[in-house]
Amino acid sequence: MEFNLIEKQWIPVLRRDGTPDWIAPYEVTKDFADNPVVSLNAPRPDFNGALIQFLIGLMQTVAAPGNGTEWRKKLVEPPPPEELLEKFTTIRHAFELGGDGPRFMQDFENFTAVDGGVSGLLIETPGQNALVNNTDHFIKRNIVDGLCPLCCATALFAFQTNSPSGGPGYMTSLRGGGPLTTLVVGDKHHGTLWQLIYLNVLEHSKFTNICGNSALSEGKYLFPWLGETKKGKRKKGETFYGEDTVPEDAHPAAMFWAMPRRIRLDLKELSVGSCDACGSDTDCLITIYKELPGGASYNGWFHPLSPHYEQTTKGVTSILPVHAQPGGLTYRHWLGFVIQDGNEKKMPARIVHEFYGRWNSNWQFRLWAFGYDMDNMKARCWYESTMPLLCVDASIRVRYEEQVAGMVKAASEILSNTRGAVKKAWFRRPGDAKGDTTFIDSSFWQQTEAGFYLALSSLTKTLESGNETQIIGHQWLSVLCSQSMQLFDKFAWEGPIEDADPKRVVVARKELEQYNHGKKIKGLLGIPVEQSGAENKTKGKKEAKPSELAF
Numbered sequence: 414m415e416f417n418l419i420e421k422q423w424i425p426v427l428r429r430d431g432t433p434d435w436i437a438p439y440e441v442t443k444d445f446a447d448n449p450v451v452s453l454n455a456p457r458p459d460f461n462g463a464l465i466q467f468l469i470g471l472m473q474t475v476a477a478p479g480n481g482t483e484w485r486k487k488l489v490e491p492p493p494p495e496e497l498l499e500k501f502t503t504i505r506h507a508f509e510l511g512g513d514g515p516r517f518m519q520d521f522e523n524f525t526a527v528d529g530g531v532s533g534l535l536i537e538t539p540g541q542n543a544l545v546n547n548t549d550h551f552i553k554r555n556i557v558d559g560l561c562p563l564c565c566a567t568a569l570f571a572f573q574t575n576s577p578s579g580g581p582g583y584m585t586s587l588r589g590g591g592p593l594t595t596l597v598v599g600d601k602h603h604g605t606l607w608q609l610i611y612l613n614v615l616e617h618s619k620f621t622n623i624c625g626n627s628a629l630s631e632g633k634y635l636f637p638w639l640g641e642t643k644k645g646k647r648k649k650g651e652t653f654y655g656e657d658t659v660p661e662d663a664h665p666a667a668m669f670w671a672m673p674r675r676i677r678l679d680l681k682e683l684s685v686g687s688c689d690a691c692g693s694d695t696d697c698l699i700t701i702y703k704e705l706p707g708g709a710s711y712n713g714w715f716h717p718l719s720p721h722y723e724q725t726t727k728g729v730t731s732i733l734p735v736h737a738q739p740g741g742l743t744y745r746h747w748l749g750f751v752i753q754d755g756n757e758k759k760m761p762a763r764i765v766h767e768f769y770g771r772w773n774s775n776w777q778f779r780l781w782a783f784g785y786d787m788d789n790m791k792a793r794c795w796y797e798s799t800m801p802l803l804c805v806d807a808s809i810r811v812r813y814e815e816q817v818a819g820m821v822k823a824a825s826e827i828l829s830n831t832r833g834a835v836k837k838a839w840f841r842r843p844g845d846a847k848g849d850t851t852f853i854d855s856s857f858w859q860q861t862e863a864g865f866y867l868a869l870s871s872l873t874k875t876l877e878s879g880n881e882t883q884i885i886g887h888q889w890l891s892v893l894c895s896q897s898m899q900l901f902d903k904f905a906w907e908g909p910i911e912d913a914d915p916k917r918v919v920v921a922r923k924e925l926e927q928y929n930h931g932k933k934i935k936g937l938l939g940i941p942v943e944q945s946g947a948e949n950k951t952k953g954k955k956e957a958k959p960s961e962l963a964f
């Protein structure tokens with residue numbers, strides 16, 4: 414089977430008038446003036462997340478702008494398909510999914526291994542270990558029996574880009590298992606797929622300076638499947654270890670084309686049938702692939718589309734990519750995704766940093782964050798969210814970032830107080846409380862989100878006019894406290910009936926009110942602490958928050 418990912422019309426998209434279409438990558442600017450492509454249209458959200466990174470990677474690798482002026486011009490006046498095809502053709506040989514030569518994101522060697530069902534390329538499918546140990550309780554094996562070449566190419570790219578730990582010897586992606594990606598998304602005046610791609614492409618020299626060795630320009634240093642596969646080593650009996658691949662060993666573009674897993678699709682045993690991902694009928698249904706342990710172990714890279722954080726272990730400091738955590742993506746992540754969090758040492762993706770340099774005051778752009786919540790080897794769920802990308806003048810940026818950090822941290826404190834107070838209301842011994850209270854968290858973040866962005870808008874105006882920001886702290890505190898009390902009142906009476914005690918609920922409520930107006934929270938919001946009222950009542954007592962009592 415021959416299936417070239419540069420030439421085939423394999424990317425599912427929607428045009429402005431709602432028509433579904435399938436395009437080759439270079440056709441992304443076709444009909445740009447009349448009926449442009451406005452979005453991807455894959456059958457699964459994680460496929461859309463993979464395809465957009467494929468297209469950004471392609472553009473970054475061979476069609477990146479030389480300077481800021483070129484970038485600005487092409488953002489609104491894209492190159493015609495013929496020009497893109499000419500550029501993409503230079504790397505056509507690396508994008509053949511089948512055939513006898515090197516195959517896209519597959520092992521160079523035609524090795525022998527036990528056949529695996531193609532469902533194993535989908536990240537939510539239990540890994541090899543789970544199948545052997547029969548621990549695939551939630552996602553059953555063999556739900557997906559066959560994939561069409563379009564979906565299979567996407568699944569393969571998604572798998573190598575996100576690869577989870579798959580048991581001993583199976584390597585994770587360049588950014589670890591199931592990384593989080595953040596992309597700049599245009600407003601209604603910049604709402605085409607071309608603009609979504611190009612907003613996330615860096616100028617050539619800026620990209621090659623991030624990390625990687627741009628002197629290594631031979632194809633195999635960009636697309637690892639063009640060279641001999643990195644096999645890793647067998648150590649300690651049967652366990653394989655990956656072969657270290659650090660930025661000095663490969664071209665910067667390898668960040669988009671990393672191949673941690675040794676995979677080969679079986680393209681000889683094709684069958685006729687319908688694809689279990691998109692439902693289309695095909696006579697090239699792919700059902701089997703082979704995989705060997707070992708491969709490339711990527712370390713020390715700094716991917717431009719992921720936020721990172723600093724971690725120091727045993728005196729060694731590393732910069733690591735952020736991964737999604739249970740609970741979803743909310744405005745609490747604004748700190749670290751959109752602006753720097755100096756205290757926690759979290760930094761937005763390089764693409765966001767560049768956006769601030771490119772920003773035009775008429776733009777009302779957003780950040781699209783997505784990724785899997787991983788449970789070690791498999792994905793528990795897929796999260797995605799968009800949040801506003803608010804820009805402020807450099808003269809007020811430091812104060813703005815400090816204030817926003819305080820606002821998010823005050824929200825976390827008040828949420829923690831609320832959770833603790835609800836548990837205190839429910840149980841005689843809150844320390845014994847068990848069970849899931851994440852519904853309190855999600856309600857809290859959701860209900861206070863609009864207020865947060867309103868507060869940010871007032872904060873910018875106040876800082877720009879040189880006025881005092883205390884009033885904004887007061888207003889935000891009031892939003893948080895009001896939501897905290899509403900959630901308490903909603904849930905406090907829903908504890909186990911045998912443990913119910915109305916007096917305890919009343920006490921917990923009173924304490925919650927006090928703690929929410931405590932010194933720590935006021936300090937975070939820059940509100941002066943008066944020694945009166947609620948503060949005096951706790952004077953002389955050891956300050957213990959309900960959350961500390963409860964857990």
Ligand SMILES: [Zn+2]
Nearest residue numbers: 561564688691
């Ligand atoms: Zn399909």
